[in-house]
Amino acid sequence: MKKDQSLIRKSHFTGTKIRNLRKRNHLTLEDLSARCIRVDAQSAPSVSYLSMIERGKRTPSMDMLDNLAEVFQKPLEWFLDNEPEPDTITPLKGNHGGIEGMALEPNFLFSNDILQIAIPEMLSQTGISGRQFAQLLIRAYQEHHQNHFPDLERAAEEVGQKNLYLTSDDLMGIAHDKGLVIKWFDQTDIPEFASNSASPKALITSYFSAPNIVNLNRVLQQRHSRLKYDLAVHIGHAVLHNLEGLQCILQIGGHDTDAIREASTPSAQDTLNAWRDFESSFFAGALLCPKAPFRQLLDRTGYDIKVHAQLGISASVAMRRMTVVSSYPHWHYFDAYKPGKLKAVYRGNGIPLPWGNMRSVEDPCQHWAVFRKFSDISGESSAQLSILTVGGEARLYCCESVQVDDLAGNAHILCAGIDLNPAILAQGGDPQIMVSQLKKLCIKHGGSSVIPRSLRAQLLSVARILNINWIERGMDNEVRVICTRGNECPRSPSCYNI
Numbered sequence: 001m002k003k004d005q006s007l008i009r010k011s012h013f014t015g016t017k018i019r020n021l022r023k024r025n026h027l028t029l030e031d032l033s034a035r036c037i038r039v040d041a042q043s044a045p046s047v048s049y050l051s052m053i054e055r056g057k058r059t060p061s062m063d064m065l066d067n068l069a070e071v072f073q074k075p076l077e078w079f080l081d082n083e084p085e086p087d088t089i090t091p092l093k094g095n096h097g098g099i100e101g102m103a104l105e106p107n108f109l110f111s112n113d114i115l116q117i118a119i120p121e122m123l124s125q126t127g128i129s130g131r132q133f134a135q136l137l138i139r140a141y142q143e144h145h146q147n148h149f150p151d152l153e154r155a156a157e158e159v160g161q162k163n164l165y166l167t168s169d170d171l172m173g174i175a176h177d178k179g180l181v182i183k184w185f186d187q188t189d190i191p192e193f194a195s196n197s198a199s200p201k202a203l204i205t206s207y208f209s210a211p212n213i214v215n216l217n218r219v220l221q222q223r224h225s226r227l228k229y230d231l232a233v234h235i236g237h238a239v240l241h242n243l244e245g246l247q248c249i250l251q252i253g254g255h256d257t258d259a260i261r262e263a264s265t266p267s268a269q270d271t272l273n274a275w276r277d278f279e280s281s282f283f284a285g286a287l288l289c290p291k292a293p294f295r296q297l298l299d300r301t302g303y304d305i306k307v308h309a310q311l312g313i314s315a316s317v318a319m320r321r322m323t324v325v326s327s328y329p330h331w332h333y334f335d336a337y338k339p340g341k342l343k344a345v346y347r348g349n350g351i352p353l354p355w356g357n358m359r360s361v362e363d364p365c366q367h368w369a370v371f372r373k374f375s376d377i378s379g380e381s382s383a384q385l386s387i388l389t390v391g392g393e394a395r396l397y398c399c400e401s402v403q404v405d406d407l408a409g410n411a412h413i414l415c416a417g418i419d420l421n422p423a424i425l426a427q428g429g430d431p432q433i434m435v436s437q438l439k440k441l442c443i444k445h446g447g448s449s450v451i452p453r454s455l456r457a458q459l460l461s462v463a464r465i466l467n468i469n470w471i472e473r474g475m476d477n478e479v480r481v482i483c484t485r486g487n488e489c490p491r492s493p494s495c496y497n498i
Contacts, residue, residue, distance in 0.1 A: 014053070014059070014060065014065075014079050014080065015053050015054045015055060015056045016054075016056075017078070017079055018050075018053060018054055018068060018079070019054040021072050021074075022054075025072075029047045029050050029051055030047055032050060032071070033045060033046060033047045033050055035071045036064075036067045036068065036071055039067050039070045039071060040063075040067050042063075043061070043063035043064050043066065043067045044064075044067055045060065045064055045067075045068075062076075065079055065080075119133070129270075130270040130271075131270045131273075131274060133270075134270045134271040134273075134274035134275070135274050135278075137271070137274075138274055138275060138278045139345065139346075142278070142346065143346065143347060143348055143350070146329055146348050147323055147324050147331075147346060147348055148324065149279075149282055152240075152279060152282050152283050152286060153286045153291055155239055155240060155283060155286075156236070156283050156284075156286035156287040156290065157286070157290055157291075159174060159235065159239055159287060160174070160287045160288075160290060162290040162292065162293055163290070164289070164290060164293040164294060164297065164311060165311065165312075166228070166287070166288060167224075167228075167312070168224050168227050168228050168231065171228055171231040171232060171235065172231065174231075174235055175214065175231055175234065175235055175238070178235055178238040178239060179212050179238065179243070180212055180213075180214050180234060180235070180238055181212055181213050181214070182213075182214050182216060183213055183214070183215050183216070184215070184216050184217075184218050185215050185216070185217060185218070186217075186218055201253050201408045201409055201410060202251055202252065202253045202408060203217070203219070203251060203252045203253060203406075203407055203408035204217060204249060204250070204251045205217045205219070205220055205226060205230050205250045205251060205252055205407065206220070206230040206233075206234065206249075206250045207248065207249040207250065208234060208237065208243075208247075208248040208249075210243075211243065212238075212243055214231070214234045216230065216231075219407055220407075222407070223407055224312060225308070225312055225313050225314040225317075226252075226314060226407060228288060228312065228313060229284055229288065229313070229314060229317055230250050232283070232284035232285075232287045232288055233248070233250060233280045233281055233283070233284040234248065234280075235283075235284075235287065236279065236280035236281070236282075236283030236284050236287070237276065237280045239283065240276070240279050240280060240283060241276055241279075241280075247273050248276075248277065248280065252406045252407050252408045252410070253406055253408040253410040284317070285317055285320055285321050285324070286321075286324075288311070288313050288317055288321075289311070289313065289317065289318065289321040289325070291324070291325045294321060294325050295325040295326070295327070297310075297311075298322065298325065298326070299467060301469075302467055302468060302469030302470075303322060303326075303400075303467070303468045303469065303470065304469060304470075305318070305319065305381050305400055305402055305416070305470070306381075314404075315402055315404055315414050316335065316404075316414055319333055319414050319415075319416040320333055320346070320416075322416050323346055323348060323416065328418060328423065328466055328468075329348065330348065330349045330418055330419040330421075330422050330423075331346075331348050331349070331416065331417070331418050331419075332346060332347045332348060332349060332351055332397075332399075332416070332417050332418070332419070333345070333346040333347075333414075333415065333416050333417075334370050334413075334414075334415040335412060335413070335414055335415075336370035336371065336412060336413040336415065337410065337412045337413075338374060338411075341355060342355055342370075343412070349419040350390070351388065351390065351397075351419075352388075352390060352484050353484065354484040354485045364484075364485065365482050365483045365484060365485065365489070365495075366495070367386070367447065367448075367480050367481070367482045367483075367495075368386070368482050369382070369384040369386065369399050369401045369415055369417075370401055370413045370415045371413075372384070372401075373401040373402075373403055373413045373415075374403070374411075374413060376403065379403070380402075381400050381401060381402040381470070382400070382401055382402075382477075383398065383399065383400050383401075383470040383471070383473040383474035383477065384398070384399055384401070384474055384477060384480065385397070385398050385420075385451075385471075385474045385475065385477070385479040385480070386398075386399070386479070386480050386481075386482045387435060387438060387439045387442060387479060387480070387481050387482065388481075388482050388483065388484075389439075389483075389490065393421075393432065394432065394435040394436050394438075394439045395419060395420075395421050395431075395435065396419075396420040396421060396424070396431065396434075396435045396438065396479075397417050397418065397419055397420065398417055398418060398420055398468075398470070398471045398474045399415050399416060399417025399418075399474075400415070400416055400417065400470040400474075401413055401414065401415040402414050402415075418466075418468070418471075420459075420462065420471075421435065423462045423465070423466055424458070424459075424462055427458075427461060427462055427465065429458055429462075434455055434458065437455065438451070438455065438479055439481060439490075441479075442479055442480065442481040443481060443490065443491060443492055446491065446492075447480065447481050447491040447495070448478040448479060448480045448481070449478055449479055450478055450479075451475055451479060456475060459471070459475055460472065460475065463475070
């Protein structure tokens with residue numbers, strides 16, 4: 001059969017569709033090629049040709065498409081539909097949380113060469129620095145892998161011997177053993193930030209200088225939890241990167257000073273430095289909270305946020321490590337500053353956010369737990385159940401929030417939470433029915449509602465199986481409907497005059 005000359009104009013999604021069909025049917029490239037050979041050996045694609053089709057580097061002939069259509073039991077037209085349903089082309093990360101991807105078609109426009117030309121221009125137009133872009137890439141990579149990096153875990157365990165109670169003196173000894181020299185300095189803040197009342201005050205806590213010197217701010221002697229973290233990060237750099245080409249500067253509060261001083265054009269060094277910083281930060285958490293013993297402690301305490309005081313570490317380190325070590329994978333973690341800014345985000349279950357990277361927006365939903373916590377003067381942690389519509393589906397979240405002050409004097413909110421829909425489903429419930437019912441009650445009562453007895457028993461069972469005590473405390477408060485932006489407010493009447 002003569003190849004249809006117009007086929008290339010109709011096939012931009014074909015490679016993506018074939019790839020996703022293959023993966024959803026748990027077939028390797030070799031498996032699919034063999035299946036096609038059984039249908040018709042003459043028109044069957046080889047393994048290498050299939051790979052090129054999936055990557056958009058080759059267009060299958062009509063005979064080959066007929067063969068593939070027979071294998072997957074799809075009409076030929078399905079492969080040539082340039083307006084498919086989103087869920088037929090969107091690669092999913094699986095059922096363990098994580099973010100969803102999107103099909104990039106026509107595929108040839110997203111080649112490495114074209115992207116490397118286009119990205120600097122895009123960043124220049126949006127005002128994003130190369131360093132910020134590198135950090136965004138890393139966060140996407142982190143969420144794609146559900147925050148699990150076993151090689152970094154193993155490296156930290158070898159150094160710390162899985163000791164859950166390392167002291168600052170222990171870490172000083174480890175630093176010395178790794179060839180690091182400790183020096184102290186008296187710099188306390190960064191003057192150019194002090195005059196900007198809208199920006200958190202910044203404080204450099206430590207920095208590395210070649211060939212092997214770790215400079216520590218004396219203010220760290222006032223807070224050993226932060227001292228331990230800084231030491232653990234620098235140990236991570238020494239262990240993972242052999243002290244080569246390091247530009248490690250740790251600071252509290254303020255903006256990302258590197259991002260402010262850098263041009264928008266990204267460089268390979270930006271990405272390398274950002275990746276090394278991420279690896280060393282993750283290593284530090286694993287060193288201070290080794291996975292197995294920390295999980296055992298969390299299980300004994302019902303994931304009580306206060307375990308950080310018992311271990312002599314910061315609440316931030318403990319809460320971030322919860323998202324890693326828990327056997328339940330659907331976690332998120334926020335670090336919020338006024339007025340409506342997030343310094344660090346991990347949203348392993350793909351929560352849509354109205355802000356990020358310390359960027360403020362005009363109308364963030366003020367019913368999010370991280371913002372409501374700013375008005376709470378009790379000093380205690382608080383739990384909240386929230387309903388957010390994600391991709392047309394109502395999802396139920398529970399989080400624990402606590403207000404802390406950093407060494408620079410900035411108040412901010414730490415928030416760790418979970419997506420309860422998968423847990424409800426695992427216990428035989430129907431999360432869509434349950435959460436939709438809760439949402440209707442909340443809307444009926446102005447945006448929040450107590451949990452009715454019929455649903456409370458089901459949620460209580462889920463909470464106890466998960467063994468997370470702040471879910472039960474959250475159930476004692478009203479469930480709140482939240483949104484991403486004010487102009488998306490689902491409440492009636494709306495919270496915003498738009």
